[in-house]
Amino acid sequence: QVQLVESGGGLVQAGGSLRLSCAASGSTSSIFLFAWYRQAPGNERESVATINTRGSTNYAESVKGRFTISRDHGKNTVYLQMNSLRPEDTAVYYCYAHSLYGTAFWGQGTQVTVSS
Numbered sequence: 001q002v003q004l005v006e007s008g009g010g011l012v013q014a015g016g017s018l019r020l021s022c023a024a025s026g027s028t029s030s031i032f033l034f035a036w037y038r039q040a041p042g043n044e045r046e047s048v049a050t051i052n053t054r055g056s057t058n059y060a061e062s063v064k065g066r067f068t069i070s071r072d073h074g075k076n077t078v079y080l081q082m083n084s085l086r087p088e089d090t091a092v093y094y095c096y097a098h099s100l101y102g103t104a105f106w107g108q109g110t111q112v113t114v115s116s
Helices: none
Strands: 002-008 011-015 018-026 031-039 045-052 055-060 067-071 077-082 092-101 102-104 110-114
Touching: 002 092, 002 102, 011 102, 018 031, 018 045, 018 092, 018 110, 031 067, 031 077, 055 067
Parallel strands: 011 110
Antiparallel strands: 002 018, 018 077, 031 045, 031 092, 045 055, 067 077, 092 102, 092 110
């Protein structure tokens, strides 16, 4: 089992920055992919950014050049640095992990609100 705990959400003005953290615990050695997803009211949950064990990253087109996903192996923590935030980035952000055994794990989510 893997437990994921997000932190760092909050209220920020458009153009501002936030850094989300996802602390992973448990059988983290089985995880080969971490990701950040988000879900705005009335919308489907969407992938924002992913990072694998080799450090390769992928981003949704809507956040490319503004968001950066990174991982600190020593702290078992994944980060999402969000710059130049827009009102349309407002959502609940979830940390996601996928294990080698095909199991998916989710955090509880953290609210990000961007005011115009």
